[in-house]
Amino acid sequence: MQKTGKIYVAGHLGLVGSAIVKNLHAKGYTNLLCKTHAELDLIDQRAVADFFKKEKPEYVILAAAKVGGIIANNTYRADFIYENLQVQNNVIHQSFVHGVKKLLFLGSTCIYPKNAPQPMGEDCLMTSPLEYTNEPYAVAKIAGIKMCESYNIQYGTNFISVMPTNLYGANDNFDLESSHVLPAMIRKIHLAKLLSEKKYDAVLKDLKRDTMEEANAYLQKFGVSATRVEIWGTGNPRREFLYSEDMADACVFLMQNINATDLYPDSNELRNTHINIGSGKDISIKELAELTKKIVGFEGELYFNTQKPDGTMLKLTDPTKLHNLGWKHKVELEDGLKIMYAWYLNQ
Numbered sequence: 001m002q003k004t005g006k007i008y009v010a011g012h013l014g015l016v017g018s019a020i021v022k023n024l025h026a027k028g029y030t031n032l033l034c035k036t037h038a039e040l041d042l043i044d045q046r047a048v049a050d051f052f053k054k055e056k057p058e059y060v061i062l063a064a065a066k067v068g069g070i071i072a073n074n075t076y077r078a079d080f081i082y083e084n085l086q087v088q089n090n091v092i093h094q095s096f097v098h099g100v101k102k103l104l105f106l107g108s109t110c111i112y113p114k115n116a117p118q119p120m121g122e123d124c125l126m127t128s129p130l131e132y133t134n135e136p137y138a139v140a141k142i143a144g145i146k147m148c149e150s151y152n153i154q155y156g157t158n159f160i161s162v163m164p165t166n167l168y169g170a171n172d173n174f175d176l177e178s179s180h181v182l183p184a185m186i187r188k189i190h191l192a193k194l195l196s197e198k199k200y201d202a203v204l205k206d207l208k209r210d211t212m213e214e215a216n217a218y219l220q221k222f223g224v225s226a227t228r229v230e231i232w233g234t235g236n237p238r239r240e241f242l243y244s245e246d247m248a249d250a251c252v253f254l255m256q257n258i259n260a261t262d263l264y265p266d267s268n269e270l271r272n273t274h275i276n277i278g279s280g281k282d283i284s285i286k287e288l289a290e291l292t293k294k295i296v297g298f299e300g301e302l303y304f305n306t307q308k309p310d311g312t313m314l315k316l317t318d319p320t321k322l323h324n325l326g327w328k329h330k331v332e333l334e335d336g337l338k339i340m341y342a343w344y345l346n347q
Helices: 015-026 045-055 070-075 077-097 132-155 181-196 200-207 212-220 244-257 285-296 320-325 333-346
Strands: 007-010 059-062 102-106 159-164 166-168 228-232 241-243 275-277 301-305
Touching: 007 015, 015 166, 015 244, 045 077, 059 077, 059 244, 070 077, 070 132, 077 102, 077 132, 102 132, 102 244, 132 159, 159 244, 166 181, 166 244, 166 333, 181 200, 181 228, 181 285, 181 333, 200 212, 228 285, 241 244, 241 333, 244 275, 244 320, 275 320, 285 301, 285 333
Parallel strands: 007 059, 059 102, 102 159, 159 275, 166 241, 228 301
Antiparallel strands: none
16 A cells, blocks of 8 residues: 555544544555545445545545444344445445555454354354344445455455454444443443532533433433443453554554455355454453443442343454464553543543
């Protein structure tokens, strides 16, 4: 990837996209092309076609997606499959039409079966049923992988797919109704700490509410009080987490050093060319909650609501392929959590 090449980063304001832009700038890539949703709606086929025709990016990093936690995924199933398919179809196809030199498509490790062997290698894709709550999103991301592979086979494109584990970091989504587990956990425990310290002005500012009556009514829906924070499930499921800036570094490393043909298997059938990006380490939700509680400094109780779903019990990636390509993560979870919480406090 040439330093002067025009690089389009789709989703540049999101958790991963913003970290990728930061990483590219740090490595001397200055010809970056970024558009907000208001400037370019990636669901709009004509708008995307016109954008590619006008701007002619040489490289594309597709980090734009509709994402959310277990509640959002299970509630807005149609939105998740439709919007993600539309974005992928439009950007990947126009990248082919306009001769993009290399494209990196970002998916998610939720593509793997609910009962996939642990740790999950790339070759366990589509070997058994998916986790039901995020099935529409997972199907969309699997389609993105297959689209990249199919264009590579038929047209000789250079499209790479990467499947990151659970990510966290600056610019994450902290909305209690739609966020992933870790940012939601940080915010809930932080708000509980503020309540316990009677810092009501800070609570109102954080929640953008006018009265504590409104704030308490809202927080009650999420099991947050001055003495207790509710965590969904038993706390027994284990999850892997990767700091967003590590993820960005892996993406730029692959764009700089790896081509799609480097990932082709020895067999005649081109499958599972995607790359897991993860730490290869996991932690239980209970351990994660305790760690977050310690970092935030909350002294109240953690209540595990076993009437709520756990989701997949084990979800650990096998990053061997990525390691063999020459990249490993640098930021460990506790250090990354401290950085993320400090960032949140500054917002």
